[in-house]
Amino acid sequence: MAHIGPSGFSPYPVAVYEGVLNPPPGKALMFNEIVDEEVAMREAAKAMLTRPNPTIFPGPQVLYAWNEEAKEKAKLVRKMAEVLGAKIIPMYDYRPKYPKINPAIEINPNHPNLTIWHNKIKACIFVGVHCHYANVALKIIRAETDCFTIAMCGMAGHEDAMITLRDQHTEEMEKFIKIAEEVKRELGRS
Amino acid sequence: MQATETILYNRAGQRVVSPDYLLFEAPRTKHFMTGSEAVKEAVKRASVDASVSYPITPQSEAAHLIGELWVEGYVGVYFRGESEFGVMSEIAGCAMAGARTITTTSGPGTLRAMENFPMWAGTRIPVQLVLMARGVNSPLSIQPDNLEVGFLLDTGCMIWYAETAQDLFDMILAGFVVAEQPDVHVPVITVVDGFFVSHTREAIMLPPDDIALPPYNPYRAPMPVIDAEVPPGRFLRDPFVMKSNYISYATHASWQWEVRAAIERSRPYAKHYLRGLIEHFGDPEAELVFVACGTASAQAKEAVRLLEDEGIPARVVKLKTIRPFPIEELRQAVKGAKYIFVPEFNVVGWLEREVRRYLYGHSNAEIIGAPRVAGGMTMPAEVIVKEVLKLTGKEVKHVI
Numbered sequence: 001m002a003h004i005g006p007s008g009f010s011p012y013p014v015a016v017y018e019g020v021l022n023p024p025p026g027k028a029l030m031f032n033e034i035v036d037e038e039v040a041m042r043e044a045a046k047a048m049l050t051r052p053n054p055t056i057f058p059g060p061q062v063l064y065a066w067n068e069e070a071k072e073k074a075k076l077v078r079k080m081a082e083v084l085g086a087k088i089i090p091m092y093d094y095r096p097k098y099p100k101i102n103p104a105i106e107i108n109p110n111h112p113n114l115t116i117w118h119n120k121i122k123a124c125i126f127v128g129v130h131c132h133y134a135n136v137a138l139k140i141i142r143a144e145t146d147c148f149t150i151a152m153c154g155m156a157g158h159e160d161a162m163i164t165l166r167d168q169h170t171e172e173m174e175k176f177i178k179i180a181e182e183v184k185r186e187l188g189r190s
Numbered sequence: 191m192q193a194t195e196t197i198l199y200n201r202a203g204q205r206v207v208s209p210d211y212l213l214f215e216a217p218r219t220k221h222f223m224t225g226s227e228a229v230k231e232a233v234k235r236a237s238v239d240a241s242v243s244y245p246i247t248p249q250s251e252a253a254h255l256i257g258e259l260w261v262e263g264y265v266g267v268y269f270r271g272e273s274e275f276g277v278m279s280e281i282a283g284c285a286m287a288g289a290r291t292i293t294t295t296s297g298p299g300t301l302r303a304m305e306n307f308p309m310w311a312g313t314r315i316p317v318q319l320v321l322m323a324r325g326v327n328s329p330l331s332i333q334p335d336n337l338e339v340g341f342l343l344d345t346g347c348m349i350w351y352a353e354t355a356q357d358l359f360d361m362i363l364a365g366f367v368v369a370e371q372p373d374v375h376v377p378v379i380t381v382v383d384g385f386f387v388s389h390t391r392e393a394i395m396l397p398p399d400d401i402a403l404p405p406y407n408p409y410r411a412p413m414p415v416i417d418a419e420v421p422p423g424r425f426l427r428d429p430f431v432m433k434s435n436y437i438s439y440a441t442h443a444s445w446q447w448e449v450r451a452a453i454e455r456s457r458p459y460a461k462h463y464l465r466g467l468i469e470h471f472g473d474p475e476a477e478l479v480f481v482a483c484g485t486a487s488a489q490a491k492e493a494v495r496l497l498e499d500e501g502i503p504a505r506v507v508k509l510k511t512i513r514p515f516p517i518e519e520l521r522q523a524v525k526g527a528k529y530i531f532v533p534e535f536n537v538v539g540w541l542e543r544e545v546r547r548y549l550y551g552h553s554n555a556e557i558i559g560a561p562r563v564a565g566g567m568t569m570p571a572e573v574i575v576k577e578v579l580k581l582t583g584k585e586v587k588h589v590i
Contacts, residue, residue: 014448016454021455021457021458111441113440136441139448140441
């Protein structure tokens, strides 16, 4: 819950009002600390490998074949899920759904907590979700669940996630997969 | 094999350069022009895709001059709206379709279009509004007065305040760059005091007009380009929290915080492109501080010179941004201050309220919301000095 201040009027904590801003280029954000990308990637991998029901939420930017990079990223998301032993639940669009989504098979930015509650997800990765919808969803998830959130963002990052990796393209995703494989070995899980 | 360099040109045939080069490195030459003409020169170098106007002369000539740029091929689309409300709605449509978009307005037109500004922010469009502040009806005024800025503070738009035509030129270019950052991506309102700046001529340093900002890339936006099924396109069609268009109350709350968070994220970018969110003038040790924006800071600077002649050290802290408010910068700047005057061109003292809000518990200085003029009055430096003298009890010969 936010400290007393503007965000104190809302049930939803807002990281920037706590003084947390996105990391500068080349760095990552872990809670409220700016760290090297490798450090954040190791912690992200560890969270996904050790918490119950880890899940990757791919968004439209990697689900649809907009361009060659999207196709490559989609393959890497699948590989990432294999390495992390994670489920994939898509956020395939942002339309509001009535009366509600089917939380077993999809996640929606308008009530992302339903999917996390239903599947008892304790760690997740957002990848390929447009920044605005990721930010809206991450604030709700942080307020409503105990899920550890990781944002792999192609742009500037998401300070409302617990770990934020910015400027993530195919090269960085491959790097994350390698680090995840290392962490997995260290944990004796491979 | 000889290496080749790729040079990009925009639709007007201008060479595309980096924002840093255009703003800080390109050679500049001196010109003599009005604030409205400075708007034209900035738009000419901004690779603007669309502009809509409702030319309520004598607001300013700026909208008409942007129309000339369209004729000359520098602006992609230009048309006249049905009213100020129509203009601001059409601006949103252009921006949601992926265009870099700008318009201008002032006073009553701002309020007529008011519903659109929070809509702009909620739809995360990085449009730019050049606001030449001139007060709000009624009684009718077309004179300098910035009351309308007080109405805009909580719309979710960034608000920057220019003191001079030079400030305005640079802010318009920087405004697009900051507003279009993917993690910011909210509208920017660049304010300047009407008439004092819009209609008067001053020296201004301009980079060459054959270079321009890189075009806007809508695919870096934090949401897909216009889609009537997906919010925000969808909530322009239906209200947000409805049976047919269900989202949780949580989303509504989170969305609003996200818009305000976006303004906060603009701080590091604005600091870079504006060379700081505040500017200092005068004796850095002075205990008497004027906190002001726009031409009120220009007049306060003159007052500092008059006070200096009389042996009273004083300084000015000019605020370049109002949203985001330069909270930490102001708190640092007024350390050691005993008296803080907030001179303003409006009747309500919206800047004094802001200053009090952010200094509460952080400064022991006495804050004085004066002088305050409105309805088109000028604010001679002597009037500012007179307010200071009321406090000190000193007499100065040339004070009116």
